[in-house]
Amino acid sequence: MLPQTHGKAALADLLQGKADLAVAADVPVVVEVLKGAPLSIVASIATASNELAVLGRIDRGIRASDDLRGRKVGVTLGTSGEYFLWAFLTRYRIAPRAIQFVDLPPSQLVESLRNGAVDAVAAWQPVRHEAEQAFENEVVSLHAPDAYAQRFVLVGARDYVQTHQQELHRLLRALIDAETFARLEPQQAKGMLAERIKLAPGTLEPSWQDMTFEVEQQQAQLVTLEDVATWAMARGYAPVQRMPNFLSHLALDALLAIGPERVTVVR
Amino acid sequence: MKISSKARAAAALMLGTMLLIVVSIGWADAQVRSAVDQRRHVAEIAGALNNMRMVTFEYLLNRRERARLQEQVVWQRLERLFSNPAALDDSAASILASLRSQGETSHRLFGEIDAKAAASDDDIQRRFESQLSSRILILQQNSLVDAEQLIEDAGARIDATQRRVVVVTGVALAVMAVLIGVAAWMFRRDVLRPIARLELATREVSAGNWSFELDVGSTDELGDMARHFDAMTRALRESFSKLEVSNRELLALNQELESFSYSVSHDLRSPLRSMDGFSLALLEDYGDRLDDEARDSLQRIRGASQRMGRLIDELLGLARVTRAELRVQIVDLSAMAQEMALNLAKAQPERRVRWEIEKGITVRGDRELLAIAFQNLLDNAWKFTGKVDEAVIKVGMREEDGAQVCFVSDNGAGFDMAYASRLFGAFQRLHHEVDFPGTGVGLAIVQRVMRRHGWSLGAKAAIGQGAMFYFRPSEQDDE
Numbered sequence: 123m124l125p126q127t128h129g130k131a132a133l134a135d136l137l138q139g140k141a142d143l144a145v146a147a148d149v150p151v152v153v154e155v156l157k158g159a160p161l162s163i164v165a166s167i168a169t170a171s172n173e174l175a176v177l178g179r180i181d182r183g184i185r186a187s188d189d190l191r192g193r194k195v196g197v198t199l200g201t202s203g204e205y206f207l208w209a210f211l212t213r214y215r216i217a218p219r220a221i222q223f224v225d226l227p228p229s230q231l232v233e234s235l236r237n238g239a240v241d242a243v244a245a246w247q248p249v250r251h252e253a254e255q256a257f258e259n260e261v262v263s264l265h266a267p268d269a270y271a272q273r274f275v276l277v278g279a280r281d282y283v284q285t286h287q288q289e290l291h292r293l294l295r296a297l298i299d300a301e302t303f304a305r306l307e308p309q310q311a312k313g314m315l316a317e318r319i320k321l322a323p324g325t326l327e328p329s330w331q332d333m334t335f336e337v338e339q340q341q342a343q344l345v346t347l348e349d350v351a352t353w354a355m356a357r358g359y360a361p362v363q364r365m366p367n368f369l370s371h372l373a374l375d376a377l378l379a380i381g382p383e384r385v386t387v388v389r
Numbered sequence: 390m391k392i393s394s395k396a397r398a399a400a401a402l403m404l405g406t407m408l409l410i411v412v413s414i415g416w417a418d419a420q421v422r423s424a425v426d427q428r429r430h431v432a433e434i435a436g437a438l439n440n441m442r443m444v445t446f447e448y449l450l451n452r453r454e455r456a457r458l459q460e461q462v463v464w465q466r467l468e469r470l471f472s473n474p475a476a477l478d479d480s481a482a483s484i485l486a487s488l489r490s491q492g493e494t495s496h497r498l499f500g501e502i503d504a505k506a507a508a509s510d511d512d513i514q515r516r517f518e519s520q521l522s523s524r525i526l527i528l529q530q531n532s533l534v535d536a537e538q539l540i541e542d543a544g545a546r547i548d549a550t551q552r553r554v555v556v557v558t559g560v561a562l563a564v565m566a567v568l569i570g571v572a573a574w575m576f577r578r579d580v581l582r583p584i585a586r587l588e589l590a591t592r593e594v595s596a597g598n599w600s601f602e603l604d605v606g607s608t609d610e611l612g613d614m615a616r617h618f619d620a621m622t623r624a625l626r627e628s629f630s631k632l633e634v635s636n637r638e639l640l641a642l643n644q645e646l647e648s649f650s651y652s653v654s655h656d657l658r659s660p661l662r663s664m665d666g667f668s669l670a671l672l673e674d675y676g677d678r679l680d681d682e683a684r685d686s687l688q689r690i691r692g693a694s695q696r697m698g699r700l701i702d703e704l705l706g707l708a709r710v711t712r713a714e715l716r717v718q719i720v721d722l723s724a725m726a727q728e729m730a731l732n733l734a735k736a737q738p739e740r741r742v743r744w745e746i747e748k749g750i751t752v753r754g755d756r757e758l759l760a761i762a763f764q765n766l767l768d769n770a771w772k773f774t775g776k777v778d779e780a781v782i783k784v785g786m787r788e789e790d791g792a793q794v795c796f797v798s799d800n801g802a803g804f805d806m807a808y809a810s811r812l813f814g815a816f817q818r819l820h821h822e823v824d825f826p827g828t829g830v831g832l833a834i835v836q837r838v839m840r841r842h843g844w845s846l847g848a849k850a851a852i853g854q855g856a857m858f859y860f861r862p863s864e865q866d867d868e
Contacts (some may be wrong), residue, residue: 212516268498268524342530349523383541386534 125319128228128246128253129274130201136161136279142286143278143293148343149203151277152350155371160280163374164290165337165384166298169270170247173332174206176264177253178242179235187214187264189359190221198242199225202272205350207244208357209269246272247329248321257350273343283373290376297337298381304335338384339377344368394580399572403565407444410561417554421547427477428543430470434488436534437467441492443531445499452506464496467621481542488535494527548753583611590618599626651708654701661701663696700816703830706761707815710837715755722750722795725760726784729767742774750795752862754842762838765831766797767856771827772857773801789861798857803850812848832858 126132129146137142137159145167154362155161170318176183176195184193187210197204211218224240231243232253245253252261281357283290308330316326347368355362369387378385441463448456471489498521507514586603593601599622605615668691676684710711723746730744752759767782774780782856783798804812804819813836818829839860850856 161521209520212513212520218771268494269520271524271527315679340531340534342527342534345523345527345530349520383538386537 123318128198128201130198133277136277142282143276145274145276148273148275148346149205149350149354151275151345152368153200153354153359155366156351156354156363156367161277162280162371163210163281164276164283164373165294165297165377167272167335167337168274168276169300169334169336170329170332172265172267173250173272173329174203174210174270175250176210176242176244176268177235177250177257177261178239178264179257180260180262182241184242185262187216190215190242192220192222194224194239195224196224196226196231196234196243198228198231199223202270203228203244203246204357205353206246206266206270207274208229208353210244210264210266213266217373219221221298222359223246247332248325251325251328257357271346272277273345273346275343277331278373280358280373281381283376285352287376287379289379290373294337294380301335301337306314336384337377337381338372338386339372340386341388344372344387347371366376390609391613395575395579395609396562397469399568399575402568406561406565406568413554413561415558417550417557420550422741424543424546424550427546428540429482430473431536431539431543432484434467434470435533437463437470437494438529438532441467444531445495445525445529449502449518450501451501452504454504455861457504460499461497464492464536466581467492472621478542478546481539482534484539487839488532488539491528491532491535495525495532498525499526536672543837578812579607579609580611583607583615587611587615588727590615590622591783594622595623599629640777647712650704654704654708657701658698661694661698665691665698669696680684697713700830702830703834704815707830707834707837709759710758710841711836712757713758715758715841717753718756719751720754720756720759722763723748723784726750726767726797729764730782733767737771740771740775741779742771742780742782745783745785747783750784750786752795754862755838758838758841762835763797765835769831769858770797770799770801770856772827773803773820775801775825776798777801791861792861792863794859794861796857796859798855800855802850803854803856805852806850809850813846 124135124141126135129144130150132141132144133146133150135284137154143164151161151163161272174261176190178190178193182193183189190211192369195207197207208218208221209251211221224234226234226240226243228245228249231245231249234240235243235253243253243272250263253261276293278286300311312323312330313332316323319326323370348365350367351360351365354360369389372387374385374387374389405565441460443454444459444463447453448460471485471492476862477485502518502521503514507518510517583605590603592602593689602619602622603615604619605612607615670688671679672687672691679687726746727744730746734740734742734744769786770782774782777800779800781800783796786792786793786795801826802820808819812819813832815833817831817833818827835858836846842862844860845856846860848856848858
């Protein structure tokens with residue numbers, strides 16, 4: 123286990139050969155696939171439709187989504203945070219050019235909001251919770267649960283995935299056991315996870331609430347992957363091209379072998 | 390433990406096991422019904438979701454008002470289905486809750502779609518609609534997957550229930566088989582073996598082994614019966630040994646008596662012969678010197694001693710009949726009677742007697758003893774018809790109370806039935822000797838012969854109307 127702050131960084135480790143597998147949100151995975159990385163998604167392990175939020179400073183006049191027009195919004199570009207911000211704007215019919223995007227690494231989001239470098243930030247958990255705690259009533263949390271359901275996937279290099287089926291079977295069995303354990307013993311599972319990623323249990327709690335842990339390969343994820351690809355090409359994160367066939371990037375065999383009912387991808 | 394208690398316990402266990410099967414079948418039936426209800430209910434939801442998906446995308450493509458109205462109708466149907474859930478387990482209920490939430494979101498997002506499609510130059514609206522379409526598509530796909538999962542869950546519940554029923558029924562049947570096996574083993578040990586031993590005991594006892602004892606230690610009903618049986622054989626053993634002693638004493642006494650009477654009869658002959666002989670010598674040697682009275686006295690002495698000799702002969706005959714060994718064979722009574730009749734007719738050719746002897750009367754008996762008996766019966770008939778002009782003597786068979794009866798009858802003097810009880814006693818006479826001479830031993834001999842054969846002898850008569858003697862030859866022809 124190689125700890126990383128966010129999925130994009132974990133994916134970078136994978137592509138540099140520092141890791142065999144990585145867990146990341148769908149956005150960085152799609153971006154890398156569009157860039158030609160031979161990645162295979164082994165399984166989707168969690169989804170969250172309300173984990174991301176836009177936090178706006180009230181003293182800068184931000185109380186609702188429309189108040190973001192003309193404001194500087196901090197976001198880590200090329201991540202699901204940026205994709206969420208775009209989906210958020212679309213949900214509230216705000217043109218992206220109406221706001222100013224400020225690229226910030228996850229570790230600087232809260233500080234930039236505090237020091238006034240930005241009027242708002244788009245953040246995921248636990249950064250979002252950290253900011254909400256730090257600013258208390260000075261920020262407003264703006265949500266768009268119907269805009270984007272974030273999906274976390276277990277991904278690996280295609281060659282590795284094809285040649286390490288037995289290892290993947292064992293890993294998937296362990297993940298399914300963990301899913302069952304988290305459902306049956308949530309308190310104990312949360313305690314173990316908080317200790318592992320060195321977070322206070324209170325900080326982990328909001329992320330946990332928003333997460334649905336399920337090891338699966340669903341047909342619906344193809345829709346999200348294609349939506350994200352359309353966005354990434356439009357944003358210039360990847361060369362404009364014909365929509366790739368993401369089906370070829372889904373490694374279904376491992377999950378089909380140990381839990382075929384968890385695979386609903388049409389095949 | 391008593392056999393009845395064991396039987397009650399076995400029956401209770403058996404009934405308990407059957408009850409378990411009945412309960413498990415009842416439970417399984419309820420489970421299957423519930424699962425079938427769930428499957429039916431979810432299939433309806435899946436159908437409605439499919440309809441919703443159809444009309445949603447028809448609307449997204451062409452924005453027809455008709456499709457929007459249809460979406461409303463389908464949503465109402467879905468709401469009804471969601472508000473009347475079938476009995477579900479926790480997992481299914483959780484999936485159904487997710488299904489409902491997705492349905493509500495999808496319906497809400499549908500409501501946000503504008504009646505007119507976005508213009509090609511309205512980028513933000515176009516992206517908004519695209520986002521809505523994707524979200525609705527994802528939600529509806531997820532809903533269909535969830536519905537499919539629920540249907541599969543219901544099928545799995547039915548399968549699991551059936552498997553459980555098979556296991557429970559199998560276990561119950563195995564328990565019943567074990568119970569039956571144990572019951573059969575106990576039945577063999579506690580019932581069949583003791584009964585076989587009892588049967589052996591009855592055979593041993595009936596074969597004369599009075600010392601056989603069951604000596605069973607069990608405290609159940611058969612144990613009690615065995616103890617009673619042992620007590621009964623002990624009592625019988627004692628009774629029989631007493632009886633045996635009495636029999637032996639009686640036999641010895643009888644033999645003594647017979648030997649005494651034989652000796653007496655035999656020893657009496659000698660002085661009688663002397664009396665008769667010396668009386669004859671007196672008459673022959675000194676008859677001319679005796680007067681008439683003395684000669685008459687001597688004649689009387691001779692008559693009396695000869696008569697006594699005959700009596701002694703009869704007595705010896707009676708003793709012989711009693712002691713003689715039975716030699717059973719087929720005897721033709723008709724031929725025997727025919728021969729005796731001829732002899733009687735030859736002895737007194739002056740008498741006119743009509744003989745009616747039925748042909749083919751055969752019995753299984755001792756020829757010599759039956760000849761003695763028949764000779765006595767025919768002698769009697771001949772004698773008592775002596776004063777009848779048209780004498781008729783009959784020998785024949787007839788049916789009486791479903792059995793064959795052999796009879797000898799005549800139309801002679803007959804007798805008074807009031808004295809019938811004296812008829813078969815030795816030296817008993819119902820007529821005066823002057824009228825009909827005889828010793829009174831004949832019928833006693835006949836009766837003893839019949840008794841030796843195990844047959845009963847009877848008589849019917851009336852004074853002046855003749856007499857009939859009859860006996861019933863049976864298969865029991867041995868003493």
